[in-house]
Amino acid sequence: MASNKIVRRPGGRTARTRAAVHQAVELLLIEGGLASVTIPAVAARSGVHHTSIYRRWGTVQNLLLDVILTSLIRVVPTPDTGSLREDVRQFAREAAHAFQDPLRAALAQAFFALPADDSASRRRYWARRYETLRPMFDRAEGRGENPPAPEDVVEHILAPLYFRRFVTARPVTNRFLDALVNDALRSSAR
Amino acid sequence: MASNKIVRRPGGRTARTRAAVHQAVELLLIEGGLASVTIPAVAARSGVHHTSIYRRWGTVQNLLLDVILTSLIRVVPTPDTGSLREDVRQFAREAAHAFQDPLRAALAQAFFALPADDSASRRRYWARRYETLRPMFDRAEGRGENPPAPEDVVEHILAPLYFRRFVTARPVTNRFLDALVNDALRSSAR
DNA sequence: ACACAAACGCAATCGTCTGTGCGTTAAGCT
DNA sequence: AGCTTAACGCACAGACGATTGCGTTTGTGT
Secondary structure: OOOOOOOOOOOOHHHHHHHHHHHHHHHHHHHHOHHHOOHHHHHHHHOOOHHHHHHHHOOHHHHHHHHHHHHHHOOOOOOOOOOHHHHHHHHHHHHHHHHHOHHHHHHHHHHHHOOOOOHHHHHHHHHHHHHHHHHHHHHHHHOOOOOOOHHHHHHHHHHHHHHHHHHHOOOOOHHHHHHHHHHHHHOOOO | OOOOOOOOOOOOHHHHHHHHHHHHHHHHHHHHOHHHOOHHHHHHHHOOOHHHHHHHHOOHHHHHHHHHHHHHHOOOOOOOOOOHHHHHHHHHHHHHHHHHOHHHHHHHHHHHHOOOOOHHHHHHHHHHHHHHHHHHHHHHHHOOOOOOOHHHHHHHHHHHHHHHHHHHOOOOOHHHHHHHHHHHHHOOOO
């Protein structure tokens, strides 16, 4: 057989439709939550024909996963205040604030509403997420602060926030955030 | 107008169909996860006509919520080992073990995959859940152990377990569970 | 500028979910 | 035991999501 090399063409129109579809998904998530995100709805909202969406993403789940991962990759600035405790405190405040944002909250909810059979992709995502925070801990180490592991700190901060936001619906106060920071920095090695 | 009092009749046939439908939902959750639970599928599995299900529950969400709340009400035994630390450790092991059970894991996932606009019902459920654990803490207090609040302990144990199970997919080791118990009992008042 | 084919739009179709009218069954009350 | 009607089963139909074939547009390399 001849050269069956497929020449992709991600530029121009493809990029535009992709952006339009992504934006439509985000708007639908904000307005109607996870259940309102269907391919026909996204098609109507974005102006892209639904057949195009079916061909590119196949299922709503794939589309959602693409939107989620793309959105979460957007740079969240890594704090650099001069002390690890203050860095972590700022990280906690930003995380708590992110859950107030309807889009981010809906994305987070959609993330673990997806079938849990993609644990590999989840681990890959979080590994990258830890890497973006690593400079914060390297700087602390450079100051001789003997910091804990990034993944443990992230877990100590985010786990209770997820839990209150999506499970128990307890309110998140500033005092609670400070207690989280204390717990995170007091934790021993695992 | 005459007496328009509706006389409900929850016994006999109604109870049987309800039980059959609930069991069908649980089986579907185990086998195919949240997405496989549709009214027609439940109808086929339970032998109950789908119109009956539509009339009683209306939507899949209502049905799922009913199944979840009914299932979670089932008594989970409250540990009583003689020391709070050992009680909490046992609670943590049981919780971690519950997430291994496909049904319980699927129910928990379905719980927060539902639209989050029912924070009131969530708080009510957790308030009852804390109450069932209260004897554990009362006994500790009777022994002069000065225990923390039940909701804080529950949060310290369950939040990281939910987080690893549904968000980061990190493995849960016995060592991790012991660390959770330490954190839970070390926490100051909020 | 030209040619190739990736990506898209359009129309039509199939399958499943959702919902309604009506007759039948059986729970609860006297 | 008999009566009332809540709850159920059945047939049917409308709505929506999922897919496919085919012609058109438009990136991309030459």
